[in-house]
Amino acid sequence: MNDASHAAAPLTGPLSEEELRLMDTYWRAANYLAAGMIYLRANPLLREPLKPEHLKNRLLGHWGSSPGQNFMLVHLDRLIRQRDLNVLFVSGPGHGAPASLACSWLEGRYSEVYPDRSLDEAGMQRLFQKFSFPGGIGSHCTPETPGSIHEGGELGYSLSHAYGAAFDNPDLIVATAVGDGEAETGPLAASWHSNKFLNPVSDGAVLPILHLNGYKIANPTILARIPHEELEALFIGYGYKPYFVEGDDPPRMHQQMAATLDACIDEIRAIQQRAREGGSSGRPRWPMIVLRSPKGWTGPKTVDGHKVEGSWRAHQVPVADPATNRQSLRAVEEWLRGYRPEELFDADGAPVEALRALAPRGDRRISANPHANGGLLRRDLDLPPFRDYAVPVRAPASSYVSPTAVLGGFLRDVMRRNMTNFRVFGPDETASNKLTALYEATGKTWLAQTLPQDEDGGYLAPDGRVMEILSEHTLEGWFEGYVLTGRHGFFATYEAFVHVIDSMFNQHAKWLEKSKTELDWRAPVPSINLLITSLVWRQDHNGFTHQDPGFLDVVANKSPEVVRIYLPPDANCLLSVADHCLRTRDYVNVIVADKQPHLQYLDMESATIHCTKGIGIWEWASTDQGAEPDVVMACAGDIATMEALAATKLLKEKFPELKIRFVNVVDLYRLVSDTEHPHGLSDRDFDSLFTRDKPVIFNFHSYSSLVHKLTYRRANHDNMHVHGYQERGNINTPFELAMINEVDRFHLAIDVIDRVPKLHVVGAHVKEWLRDRIIEHMAYAHEEGIDKPEIRDWVW
């Protein structure tokens, strides 16, 4: 405690003596349960002396932040009861579940969800047994935890999740425990600025509680070790009004915390009232709390002569060897008995009546807040007919359109029809990604200062629904918080930099997988829709750093239950795919589509059919007339498709007898066997498209290995020759980049000649000619800095 003035805070305060006593009792009960989870497999009420056989075989769990988080929860409960507040709690600290689980059980919610964890001794014993135990539950606030939308296994996202939950939930208060370890991460550090995007009129409030617990696993935390003035300045700088609750003496801390929370809620309500009555404009300074309490508060003060409470030693299991060390066993027993379980639980093992009366009721219980099971509140989107936005396509591959610009029109009207439960996210790229039509429906969320020259087609407004901040982490966190509380969204981002949120994607996919496949009580939530654009093949001036299509490889490692990948080749296909994705639940839908003008292939009707099948033969481009082809030209992705078509046209001209089948893939998981993914094709269907023995030249948007991975069990796999990005690039014209990575028409045509035996001889001079074309076009690009018009304006 580096600020002595706070330790001497007065014992008087808003709580009556009786209130204080009861709340402290509730806190003791929660702390007892949190400690019990770590240690006990039997004798949960300590009705008999503690013996080694009552202990778990392995002691797994984290004590450190539990008492502090229990402290927050018991104080939030008081406010919920007194003011009928609607509070969602987000637990940021790692391994923070014991607190949430303890309070959930005390509130009776845990037993409702898991009837065998009943409100009695047997239920308590099972709660303890199953904690951090094989076949049981984890020590993070996993999907199994009632009241949780935030697992916290990977640190950094509590605050962005909290803001995501608060958007468009005007009555909700999202109290958020931010761990001081977590606070060192980049994503968390950036997300404090979310307050510039929270509209007091139509959004709820976020009340961050920075838990200055003091230590990480083995080190002090930075924020716990800077002077008070710096800490205060930091949060003023982040735009908050910081309150400090600091100390270790429970009665004084209870009074401080109660007074502080009263003040914060008053302030939140005053801000909201002023704004909602039109009485204020501009960005409010929302309150936040710094709670500085000892790590492992109320736990053992010392063990083996080492300070434990208030040190990194309290992080995990404070007393490590009670099963084999009598002194340790006694220390654990003393510690647990110190909470006086006999006062906390009745003869059956249920919380005593006085404690049960303290818990909020029904849906007001933090562990039962419906926003934490957002699927319950989900309203399906009101979607306009996507066919209305169709690009007319008179003949395939005869005109150029920006697919994302077309999508923008559709998203504009999705927005107009869903102005309270749909948002669009982008890292300062919504305009760059050509989704500007959205601005006809709404502005960009912005509570900070504005200037006249800001207007750019889009406009900045507190009630804007396009959210732009230059932090993919913050955006993805907002989006996850928004969908986990039952609302819908769309995130468009540069392909290369979606890797910034690889780990967030991983964690969300894991959350979805558990929720969907193992937890019936969790209602399905809207999908994360991730449009990857500004693609590798169009990085004329951005160069090598902007060329990385490998996010799909990260995605493909996750459970087939929850991931979908689409590569719509043109605007109409993109419309069809987007419409589909916005209707789905419990997925991460990844859509790969570029923003630059691209050739259009399919009219709306054909596009819808093609996207519904997810894969198909394009008869108009094929020359096999339904017979067994000599070669299959396959493709996935817009540029990949164009070049594959151009190669096909070249081959048709040069070898009129050659039977080429042209296959386009939209839904990448069609390539997998139906035994591995719900979208997979049966082997029979796959073989009917790709043959069992003919060469397949597959032009792929991303790294070629992904197609091999998806198809390697197929009969014809050894004949699949995949072209894709080969990690070669710099400042290149589009066609030059295609050529150096060999996804261009000329290299594809050469590959066909090489793979089709009957062309080996007759094709020799054509190969020569194709190689000359490569040299010629490369030279032109280097001379002029652009591609030849015959390339730039190529049509079928």
Added chain:
Amino acid sequence: MNDASHAAAPLTGPLSEEELRLMDTYWRAANYLAAGMIYLRANPLLREPLKPEHLKNRLLGHWGSSPGQNFMLVHLDRLIRQRDLNVLFVSGPGHGAPASLACSWLEGRYSEVYPDRSLDEAGMQRLFQKFSFPGGIGSHCTPETPGSIHEGGELGYSLSHAYGAAFDNPDLIVATAVGDGEAETGPLAASWHSNKFLNPVSDGAVLPILHLNGYKIANPTILARIPHEELEALFIGYGYKPYFVEGDDPPRMHQQMAATLDACIDEIRAIQQRAREGGSSGRPRWPMIVLRSPKGWTGPKTVDGHKVEGSWRAHQVPVADPATNRQSLRAVEEWLRGYRPEELFDADGAPVEALRALAPRGDRRISANPHANGGLLRRDLDLPPFRDYAVPVRAPASSYVSPTAVLGGFLRDVMRRNMTNFRVFGPDETASNKLTALYEATGKTWLAQTLPQDEDGGYLAPDGRVMEILSEHTLEGWFEGYVLTGRHGFFATYEAFVHVIDSMFNQHAKWLEKSKTELDWRAPVPSINLLITSLVWRQDHNGFTHQDPGFLDVVANKSPEVVRIYLPPDANCLLSVADHCLRTRDYVNVIVADKQPHLQYLDMESATIHCTKGIGIWEWASTDQGAEPDVVMACAGDIATMEALAATKLLKEKFPELKIRFVNVVDLYRLVSDTEHPHGLSDRDFDSLFTRDKPVIFNFHSYSSLVHKLTYRRANHDNMHVHGYQERGNINTPFELAMINEVDRFHLAIDVIDRVPKLHVVGAHVKEWLRDRIIEHMAYAHEEGIDKPEIRDWVW
């Protein structure tokens, strides 16, 4: 400019009238060059009226931050000259290269590196032509840029790179332009706290210059739109002493900037002097500068009635269509002529003498600072003989040791011998990852407050060389900055969360690839050594969130020139691999090794031979006696190896006649063909290990698809049956997790029986027995929370 008081700053200041005039002239020259790069392919000095044919076919480049960065550079140059400072410049804003390129050319450095970009009209023309042009250079500060260690293609890492460069370089001042767009990213937001890790005694200084340029691509930046008090508080909160230079009137701004930089350098020197004379302890408040200047400063004020200077419209190309619009052409010409090129360059096109005299000399030129070509300064590590740390292995697979704990002893002595050019990095996990022996050699870097109970075997100290902050981004940024300036390091991190830095890995690999394969003048730098530990298979209490071995898939997408992946199966192999990696240059070495006790297989001599080969048959575990085997049991990774061995032992017992060949892979790229990777095996060698037609059961540490990707061109690929992580897990005992993902001994043995035809009949009852074992062990784990002793203590 939201702070009117600054606009009225006085015109008097440290600069004499003549100094100011000359510096402003230099600035005009740099701005002229930066603008010329965007527009001109000919007529570089505007000796004739500007015509459309002088313009590039595509106008690519970013004007926005160039004048502001030129302003910084010209002012830094003054200080370098006057005080003989050693300044490295890190340019954070995206597409910030025009400023660095312009100043590099003016300093004569560019012509030294690229003789065709000579200091005359022809050279200037080529400088312009090649900028953001196919076959030329990018618009970020790519490796091609002299003086750069930071490309800035992906935003967020300027400040952590800068601190990395400053560590252990006591004389260096790293001036760092932080873009206000970049400042919104998580990694940047976290990295301000790097000042708690900078030792004024033995490290250099970092001088951050936050460029409040006001706009991103299409939006204002957050930091430009919060009140002055908040901005100031934010940087006080981050622990800096902020100085503000704000305005748009060049003469006033020159005086302000000069006065501010004088003050900052005085303060830096005073801090360093006090600390180095032992006169101060504790963390200093280092200065930082907020430079608020208009975006596109000195560019066109308005275009088509829209405000451009000081608006988002100045971000990229301010006047878009000069080739086709006469009015635009005139606007560009007027703008460029406004810099009065005839005063700036002589008859040959070289900078006039007065300007050349302003540039620093030799290595003091920012573009020639040797730290920016760190390989030049590289001193090889003084490595202790790694064999001295060997674990005695009397018989293979008979004892358990923590591999990382053994590595810790080696690293301790590496540290002791290299106390000025070696650091170890970890996100609060160095102790958890069992590298604690390091603390016998050094402490943990820490300049913030300390308390007695902090001590944990490690200790906190300003001169500690183990760097722990709970931000993988900051650590990786520091490490990259450290190696790019020629020093060495080692980064140990949890496997699942290395995905947090996927994109940083991508960007660094791309930097290395260009430096290594295309730029002779860049000397090789030490490798990034990344130990991935706390592996997927040992997440007993962390659960599903901590299970993701997929980083290897991200790595395998990068150029084979720069990535290496090692999976040493035991401690002695880990020693051999670590020793090797610490000797390499220009790679990212990824080492996968767990921290828990694992079986030891090879004595030091065998381990060294095995790791040198990278792959090999373990004769002692094989039963084929050099003959053609019935089946190959292959493995890579510690747990994978143990289970493969246990399966082999089971099979030996059950089928004494079965000929099993046991192959272990350390160097994963041995699996690839030698035509694809420098470490690849020839097909002949591969076939001699894996046969051309026998079943191969491959037990792999990570997702199985990676092995398929690496081997799919091999003759025997269709017989490769790979077991790996299947994205299934929760709270599990180690063996339970292995079983549900089918990498355990029983599933492997079943697979062998299924794949070896001669076992189909005789093996039926064994399969039955194996299936029973799976059920039995699963039940035990769920009951007891631990694995049976026969599993936990299994030996060969």
